[in-house]
Amino acid sequence: MSILSIKNLSKNYGRIQAVNNLSLDIEQGNIYGILGPNGSGKTTTLGMVLGITKPTSGSYEWFDNKYGAYNRKQIGTLLETPNFYPYMNAIENLEIVAHIKQTKEKNFDKLLRLVNLDHRKDSSFRTYSLGMRQRLAIAAALVGDPEVLIFDEPTNGLDPQGIAEVRETIVKIAEQNKTIIMASHILDEVEKVCSHVAIIKNGTLLATGTVGAIISNDITIEIAADDLNKLKSLLERVTGINDIEEKQQKLFLSVNENLSTAELNQLAFQNGITLTHLLAKQKSLEAEFLEITR
Secondary structure, eight states: OEEEEEEEEEEEETTEEEEEEEEEEEETTOEEEEEOOTTSSHHHHHHHHTTSSOOSEEEEEEGGGTTGGGGGGGEEEEOSSOOOOTTSBHHHHHHHHHHHHTOOOOOHHHHHHHTTOGGGTTSBGGGOOHHHHHHHHHHHHHTTOOSEEEEESTTTTOOHHHHHHHHHHHHHHHTTTOEEEEEESOHHHHHHHOSEEEEEETTEEEEEEEHHHHSOSOEEEEEEESSHHHHHHHHTTOTTEEEEEEETTEEEEEEOTTOOHHHHHHHHHHTTOOEEEEEEEEOOHHHHHHHHHO
């Protein structure tokens, strides 16, 4: 089932084009990362599909219009900084959220267990750390049991522990067959959490697909020997090595996934070359992102 279909969506602010002819299709069960540097149009895109900002042109449709005028009730959101009543505890704040959403949600203890806040449910919001506040905001987004969760930079400003806690919470939510759309500029988070990714720069879609498809199968191998020139001459004749770059007294090889470090080590030994360094690295989303956006 299509959860969100975006067709040629654009947004201009005067002469500034925040989003340029963007088209995306997000399917049920996806954990979809919208990835791009600050100012790339991620938040503007979310604002348009949530009806907060009016598009300059283009269109979008939620749930194949299954819920008609009530589509918005199936979407839980966390945008910008969480804002709750500081003197109220978690349960009291969630009760207010339920009232605003006009839902009969009463199972707040379950929501707080899901975001790992049940042990602090009676503490006032003002005593919460940034990570705890963000997790309470995620619980608030879940009030009413929406099908889709939208998170805009959910780990922004958090320390490493807070980032790990929010990431763990998002993964647990996804396991409940929720569709999650997450805008972020933190590549590591998208790579660890998301199943699909769209890379945006200056409002333009540069690449989209599964995370595995976006990251190429090429592997980088660092290799070195005392006689680097002899090693380089040998490797230039090897099938499966796509590129050789020399720097810092090492050779950096871009190889396809079928060429192993064991084969290279054996080849060097057979040709009288003793390796002093050999290390394989799978290409990361960060490396692919920098290549795509360069």
